[in-house]
Every structure is written in structure tokens, then in C-alpha cells.
Amino acid sequence: MTVRLTDKPIDYHLVTESVRTPRAGAVVLFLGTVREFTDDQQTTALDYDAYPEMAITKMEELVAEAGEKWPILNAVIEHRVGHLELGEVCVAVAVSSPHRKEAFHAGQFLIDELKVRVPIWKKENWIDGQSEWVHPGEEESVRSNTPSS
């Protein structure tokens, strides 16, 4: 079980290889990638900010919880921080298990919970030059002209 933050492009092939084992019959990999369109808003890039120590602690908690819920053999989470261009991988979650059902369940659990528990934030950079932090549940979206870092 390994979790990692990185400011370099994620090598998801390496992430996937690292969970493979002859004891596994199933491997599930989830990739979050930088999407160009959200409804009709066009993104040009994302910036991810993280609270590194707590993000690592929370991701470690998640893989431990997944291991208690399902008989998984290995799980790895790697999350990118910094500036990402369209199409780049922002997160890779890989899980191996003897049978496929628990690999799917654990993979979905890990990414679902990561999105609510792990202190990482994304800022959308829109095509009109504006940028905006994404903070789910905030009443109003506060658009700002802060240039992306």
C-alpha cells in the first residue's frame, strides 16, 4: 500500500505494475484526467494545491480502510500537484485483488472518498483568462482574476 504526491507527470503504468501480483485475478486502475469542458465552460489548465502532510495521512487512511472492507492485495494512490495541462493525469488509483468485484468496489471507494476527505484543491483556469478555485458546497462561486501559478 503506497500513497504519493508528486509535481511530476504521473507514470500510471508504473503505478499499475506496482499492484500486480500472481495472487491477483483483477486489477482496476482509475485515472482522473484534466477535462476540457465542464458543462459549457472551457478549461485550459488546472492548478492543484495540497496540504501535503495531511493529504498523505488521509490517503494512507483510505487505503487502510479499503483493506479492511475488501480482500484487496495492494492499493496505490498517486496524486499530482502544481500546474496541469489538458488531458494530463491528476490522480491514479490502482487496486489489485483476487476477484474483480472487490477491485472495482475498492477503486471506486478510494476515488470517491479521496474527493471528499483528502486536502487537495483544484483551480480551474478558464479560456477567458479567469481562474477559479473549485470548492464544492460553497454557496457562491467566487471568480477571481488571479493568474494561474
Add this chain to the structure above:
Amino acid sequence: MTVRLTDKPIDYHLVTESVRTPRAGAVVLFLGTVREFTDDQQTTALDYDAYPEMAITKMEELVAEAGEKWPILNAVIEHRVGHLELGEVCVAVAVSSPHRKEAFHAGQFLIDELKVRVPIWKKENWIDGQSEWVHPGEEESVRSNTPSS
């Protein structure tokens, strides 16, 4: 949407790359891998047989059905045939979609349905030298001494 049978090792990195697009926010990859233990029986290798024309037809049906059920952007299935050693990838299913939920649903649908509809069969080669076709639902398991091809 592409489906493929191959007697060469599956390059799942290539399969995954082929579904990626900046329109996607999510990619799900499923790998079936040759598992060493099934309960307490130890496998040394698998042999896959297929009815190629029909397998392709059925896999094409599956990706078309997935595309009707969920707003997926791309889906690729590649299945190995022939002799596979422990740990090797027997099938890779990759799906991309704008959001993660449908990528997980479509990926699970494709592998679940592949396993009941697509005419491919596996023969387990056990450590005791015996080999056995896996035919789910057959009343009795018929063990034979046919050497693996």
C-alpha cells in the same frame, strides 16, 4: 470503440492511452490477470481458446451497448488467446467518460458481460500436471490429463 483478440502479450498501457482524450475526466482500466490460487488449487498457467469471429461480434455488441447505457467517450477491449503464464494479462478493458461514475459502471458492465456472453474459454493447468476446462454451470467438473497446448 475497438475490440481485439491477440495471441501476443497485451500492452495495456497502449490500450489505456487509446481511450484517453481531453474530453474525458475519468478513465477506468480493468485487467484480468492469471491468478495462481483458486481456493486451494494452484494454477501454473492458462490456455485460452476462442471462437474468433463470434467473440469479436459479441465484444463489438458489448461496447455498443455500453455506449447506449452511459455517455462514454471511448471503450476498448483486448483479450488474449493461447498460452498464458502466471501473472500475465488475459483481458484489458478501458473506458473513458466525462465523469467517473459512468466509467466505473461501463467498465464493470463490459467485463461482467464479457464473462457470460463472449465465446472464449479458459483451461486451467494445475500444479499436479492435470488440466481442466472452466465451464461455469456444468454439473460436474471433468478433469482430464490432456497436456496444455
Add this chain to the structure above:
Amino acid sequence: MTDPELTMNLTVKLFARARDLAGTSHADVTLSNQQTVEEMLSQLVIHYPQLASIRESLLVAVNNEYVPSETVIPANAEVACFPPVSGG
């Protein structure tokens, strides 16, 4: 002897354990016209009695589609017969 006009020679593709038991990947059966999948299976088991043990679980495909036992086999169809699948 049946009228040759009313019979067809059919080669049934066999796979996996069905092929191993029959000892061939292409089983030849002779059917009358308008015979069903069920009747084809009966002919198959007469010619290849080794298949009797798995007959109940055999699936039949005509032109790459699964068909139920009452389906009439059309002329020039590609017919295949195999045990439950186990890919993936």
C-alpha cells in the same frame, strides 16, 4: 434414404471441452431441411457419443448469434456448439 434435395450436410464448429471430447473442431452432421437446433444436437450426439455427458450445457450459435433449441437451422448457416464460456 432421404431425398438428397431435403438434406443438408452441416459442419458444426466445436470449441473447448466439446472439441476435446469429440476429438475434432469440425463435426459433420447430416440434417433434413427445417430441422431445429435440438434435432441437430441429437444428430451430433449420435455421431459423437462422447458429447452426451455435456449435451445439456451446450450452447449453440448460428451465424454468430446464440439461438434457443427450437430455432430452425437455415441453409448455409455457420453453426457452432460449445460449453458455457469462461473468458476474462
Add this chain to the structure above:
Amino acid sequence: MTDPELTMNLTVKLFARARDLAGTSHADVTLSNQQTVEEMLSQLVIHYPQLASIRESLLVAVNNEYVPSETVIPANAEVACFPPVSGG
């Protein structure tokens, strides 16, 4: 003036929009001993009024754990304050 024995200087880590609004990643607040997260947030907003607009949605972590507003902040704790997360 409070008794210096009974106050602590706390540096609160800020992230994402909270950091941008406050203009700093490390906000200094002075708390009395035994004050709660809620009271810390009040001090924070007094020092950084730009945070008032997002105060209701701010999350607080003490030593890498989320804590509710009634939690008393222990001495020498690492405290962080940030809006709802959006990783992945």
C-alpha cells in the same frame, strides 16, 4: 492585556481560496488557552476580514485530523484552515 501565561500565539496554515483571500499561507492569531476552533475562526476573521465571506464553509484540521467547531485547540497543535476539498 491577558496574562501571557494564558495566551498562545498560533500560526494557522491556509490553503486554496482561503490563502488567496487572506494573502498569506500562514495566518497568525493569538488565542487564550482552552479556546475552541470556533473561537479561533472568530479571531482569524477579525485579523483577516477577507475570510468572512467563506467562514461558514471553512474546514479546520488539528494535527492532520478534521475537527468540529467545539474542539478545544491543544497547545503546540498544527492547525490548518481551508475550504472544501476538490482533489481527484
